[in-house]
Amino acid sequence: MLTPAKKRLMRDFKRLHHDPPAGISGAPYDNNIMLWHGVIFGPDDTPWDGGEQILALIFSAMMLTCCIRCYFKFSGTFKLTLQFTEDYPNKPPIVRFISRMFHPNIYADGSICLDILQNQWSPIYDIAAILTSIQLLFCDPNPNPSPNAGFPFFSFQSMLSDPNANSPANSEAALLFSENKREYNRRVREIVEQSWTED
Amino acid sequence: MKFGETFMEYLHGEQEGFLDKCSHVEYKRLKKVLKSCRVCRESRDSCPSNEHDDDNGNAQLHHEFCQCEACPLCDQMFFSELMKEASEIAGFFTSRVRHILHLHISTGMQGYLLRFRHCFTNDQQAMVQEGRMLIEYVTMNAIAMRKILKKYDKVHSSVNGRKFKSKMQSERIELLQSPWLIELGAFYMNFNERDGGESNKFFSYDLHSTQPVMTMMLPDSVKLEYNLSCAICLELVFNPYALCCGHLFCKSCACSAASVMIFQGLKAASPESKCPVCRAAGVYGDAVHMLELDLFLKKRCKEYWKERLVAERAEMVKQSKEYWDLQTKFMIGY
Structure with a gap:
């Protein structure tokens, strides 16, 4: 018999495919609706989008050789897993990145330091909301977020879109983010390029 | 027809007897308070808007000089009175709806006695009639309240009216958000189906779409949707x-x-x-x-x-x- 958690996950799946948010995707693993894999694409106009890559294509046709420089936009593609329990949606899933990450709020083992996955969880959040919130972590970081301004309506978005470098999960990333933005962006781009070659 | 006239017509219409028992928004008087707001009139007179012929210039200057964020003259009686009226209306509405629904859904011995009584008196129809009156009562007062708050914000170039609306929501006296209104709508539709009552001009529903909703029709073809x-x-x-x-x-x-x-x-x-x-x-x-x-x-x-x-x-x-x-x-x- 379908448990409430499984029923709800099926609803989430239906919703996610009926109205998919931009830059995220997710689906359950075969024969196990309690374990999902998700993909988050790096948001545009951030170090996570990979920038424009130049690809030189050389065509040789009818004795004429011409070189065409093509600009392709490659976003970083970051894979993660979501492990649900029978307590869902009353308890949040355990979310982990499989891809290597370099971010102030992501631990070395891929765990994510995010309020809605801990003390600010609410049963109304679905998988789309979780993945969108994680994607917002990549955007426009702010090392000194104001504490809970306008909770619950406004802090949610601003806390997600700004890595909190005050209580970092990755101290090196937090330090670079606060003191050497250029190096931070370079390291992020490195991670983005790695994400294209990962299995 | 202006809403003020519609509201006065409603107050002195066929439901006058019913409305005598309950409080309502003093729409006309509150509007007069806004009209005679001297603080705003003085600040408006002091606007050097006459010096400019350009319409845009006038509007801009007026906006710059006449932003009295709060008006002690109005606020003193305006918001306290509105809050009092809103809580009285919400209280009356809730108690009456509770009473009607209790009569309709009563079970056991009480339900048996009520059904026995229905054989001799036609109070089912009276219940529906009162339900209809209550729906009109709450919608007319809610619209009056929204209009007067909008007017306040316009007169004072402020957002106090909007803030007051939020305060009403937080104090749970926002009339159109009351769960009792949904209950009344459900009662209305249940009764119409079971007893072949009058056609339902207030409520409709769609339960088979992705978002099941109950829709309430307000005057001026305004729709209010309740997500079910x-x-x-x-x-x-x-x-x-x-x-x-x-x-x-x-x-x-x-x-x-x-x-x-x-x-x-x-x-x-x-x-x-x-x-x-x-x-x-x-x-x-x-x-x-x-x-x-x-x-x-x-x-x-x-x-x-x-x-x-x-x-x-x-x-x-x-x-x-x-x-x-x-x-x-x-x-x-x-």
């Missing part, structure tokens, strides 16, 4: 409860969110438990059991309702078994 899906299980609400903040959930979903067993009920929830949607605390204790809405959904979604009933009963049995096992172990001491 539970924000936790994302399905059509079953055995619905409205928390004090007005958000609607299935009983089992609300119980699990408040970390209480289904058989214990929402009364057992701790005062710190928060609404999953708005995070308001202490909203479970006085949650409203939407019996009329449940009856309405039971009639229209028979299969779904049966399926949910079986699932909830199974869950309840499982929970009570676990609970009493724990109690027994605790008593025995192992």
Whole structure:
């Protein structure tokens, strides 16, 4: 018999495919609706989008050789897993990145330091909301977020879109983010390029 | 026709006898207060807007000089009076709707006696009539309140009216967000179906779309939609409860969110438990059991309702078994 958690996950799946948010995707693993894999694409106009890559294509046709420089936009593609329990949606899933990450709020083992996955969880959040919130972590970081301004309506978005470098999960990333933005962006781009070659 | 005239017509219309018993928004008087707001008139006179012929220039200057964010003359009587009126209207509306629904859904001996009484008196029709009056009463007053607050903001170039509306919502006296209005709508539709009552000009519904809704038609063809899906299980609400903040959930979903067993009920929830949607605390204790809405959904979604009933009963049995096992172990001491 379908448990409430499984029923709800099926609803989430239906919703996610009926109205998919931009830059995220997710689906359950075969024969196990309690374990999902998700993909988050790096948001545009951030170090996570990979920038424009130049690809030189050389065509040789009818004795004429011409070189065409093509600009392709490659976003970083970051894979993660979501492990649900029978307590869902009353308890949040355990979310982990499989891809290597370099971010102030992501631990070395891929765990994510995010309020809605801990003390600010609410049963109304679905998988789309979780993945969108994680994607917002990549955007426009702010090392000194104001504490809970306008909770619950406004802090949610601003806390997600700004890595909190005050209580970092990755101290090196937090330090670079606060003191050497250029190096931070370079390291992020490195991670983005790695994400294209990962299995 | 202007709303002021429509409202006065409503107050002195066929329902005058009914309206004598209850309070309503003093629309005309509050509008006069705004008109005679001397502070604003003085600041308006002091605007050097006459010096410019250009319309845009005038508007801009007026906007710069006449932004009296608050007006002590108006505020003193305006907001306190509106708040008093709103809470009186909400109180009267709630008590009357409760009374009507109690008569309609009463069970056991009381229900038997009422049905026996219906053989001799036609108070079913009177109930529907009062229901219709209450719907008109609450919608007209809600619109009057919204109009007067909008007018206040326009006169004072402020956002105090909007803030007051938010305050009304937080104090749970926002008339059109009342769960009792949904209950009344469900009663109306249940009665129309069962007893072949008058055609329903107020409420309609669509339960089979992705977002099941009940729609309420207001004057001037304004539609108000009430979402009938539970924000936790994302399905059509079953055995619905409205928390004090007005958000609607299935009983089992609300119980699990408040970390209480289904058989214990929402009364057992701790005062710190928060609404999953708005995070308001202490909203479970006085949650409203939407019996009329449940009856309405039971009639229209028979299969779904049966399926949910079986699932909830199974869950309840499982929970009570676990609970009493724990109690027994605790008593025995192992």
